[in-house]
Amino acid sequence: MHIDKLLEHTAAAVKSGDNQWTFSHPGLPDTWGQGRTAFGGITAAMLHHALSLVVEEDRSLRAYHTNFVGPVSFDTPIELVVEKLRAGRNMTQFLAKLVQNGDVCVCIQACFGVNRESKISIDKLPSHSMAVPQKPNYIPQIPKLMPRFFRYYDLAVEQGQFPFSWSKHSHYHGWMRFKEPLENFNYSHLISLIDAWPPAILQQLKLPAPASTVSWDIEMVQPLNITSDNPWFGYQVDTRLANDGYAHTEATIWDDKERVVALSRQTIAVFG
Structure with a gap:
């Protein structure tokens, strides 16, 4: 649906x-x-x-x-x-x-x-050098391995490996969008899109294991200005710490005009 x-x-x-x-x-x-x-x-x-x-x-x-x-x-x-x-x-x-x-x-x-009008104006938000994918390296929708909701999203990896690939990486750089066009892109869409990425730490595991987000903070730092019915958003997430069965990640989200629109932080429980 x-x-x-x-x-x-x-x-x-x-x-x-x-x-x-x-x-x-x-x-x-x-x-x-x-x-x-x-x-x-x-x-x-x-x-x-x-x-x-x-x-x-x-x-x-x-x-x-x-x-x-x-x-x-x-x-x-x-x-x-x-x-x-x-x-x-x-x-x-x-x-x-x-x-x-x-x-x-x-x-x-x-x-x-x-x-509100303010005399203070600071912009130290990060930039990225990723090009919008022409031949995307999508995270595959493997039955019984990847979540069923993956069918609704395109997640294109620029850096990092697929989950359960026994990788040394603990970050993802890439692009994301919905598979089908949207009537009016808004924050409800963006919230679901940001969470579509698998926890970056899962790529270090050799065998499938469950993980679940415990808490999640999003800061919307610039207003949405979307003109496409299915825009790409840039995404970069890094794992800051992982121990004792929990991982802590920080992510930056850019729109298709290379504007940072959101910052995301998650605490993730990993059972593997």
Whole structure:
């Protein structure tokens, strides 16, 4: 099921207070699966979609902190619960939860803010030298080895190796996009796209082993300015530390105009 169709299935909000809304969703098909649970990037995207329906129009996403609390089952109804913690003159803070069978599966704290004039202007964001791929080296969709949700994304590797290739690398440089065009590219799409990459540390393993993101922080540093219906985004991620069964990674994301649009940090549990 195309991501736009999936997001459209979010029902109109039921307001349960001055600052709380609940959205219902019929559930995710197993094509969006990642092992026994739904792909984390799509659940985080669904929560952002719910947030976008209630946030003030003059505010854009600035920071997005996600904790993946428990597995999300397939074809099982979901509730997206959004609570406005505070709305000030410049920023609005939200808490959002994906609830299934009465259990919180994903929890998000999000900050939306207005643009403000400032005398301070610093730009030390990194650049890259990668060319948009003409003959992409895609991470293959190998049944029973790669997650099922891979069918929705193109992940083209410039540096690094495929997962479980017994590589010495612990980084990825490459490009990413959706396989099919999108109606209106927005932050919900970008959130799911950033999380589509496998943990970089998995390429050091010789045999398949599970891994799961524990917490994930995204900072949106420049507004989206997308004119294509299926743009490429540059992606570079490095593993800063891996020990005791956990890995800590930092990533930079560029749009097709070589502008840094997001910074991403993850804590990953590795069972191998």
